[in-house]
Amino acid sequence: MAKKGNEKKGAKVFKTKCSQCHTVEAGGAHKQGPNLNGFFGRQSGQAEGYSYSSANKKSGIMWGDDTLFDYLENPKKYIKGTKMVFAGIKKPQERKDLIAYLKSASSS
Numbered sequence: 482m483a484k485k486g487n488e489k490k491g492a493k494v495f496k497t498k499c500s501q502c503h504t505v506e507a508g509g510a511h512k513q514g515p516n517l518n519g520f521f522g523r524q525s526g527q528a529e530g531y532s533y534s535s536a537n538k539k540s541g542i543m544w545g546d547d548t549l550f551d552y553l554e555n556p557k558k559y560i561k562g563t564k565m566v567f568a569g570i571k572k573p574q575e576r577k578d579l580i581a582y583l584k585s586a587s588s589s
Contacts, residue, residue, distance in 0.1 A: 486578045488582045494570070501513075505518055515528040518587050521545065521587060522543065525560070526538035526539075536563055553576045555568075
């Protein structure tokens with residue numbers, strides 16, 4: 482049986498690999514990447530006030546556990562033309578941990 486994500490470990494992953502470009506709190510600022518508050522269950526490219534690539538806006542991806550799991554492994558491969566300059570997270574458990582954290586931290 483696959484291990485579920487660990488929110489605490491995911492917070493560390495976010496801090497070391499994501500927080501340079503993203504915030505998660507409600508009303509948080511956009512940085513190089515958009516604020517991620519409320520993005521679960523939302524279509525990609527929809528955070529108000531952020532300038533997305535047309536590839537991201539037109540992708541039609543609905544953010545959830547499965548889409549995020551695949552996206553975080555290799556963002557540039559998942560959305561060709563994205564401006565996200567992140568190589569990805571290769572370890573499946575690390576991605577699950579990050580998703581567990583994001584689910585909790587980004588819910589409004």
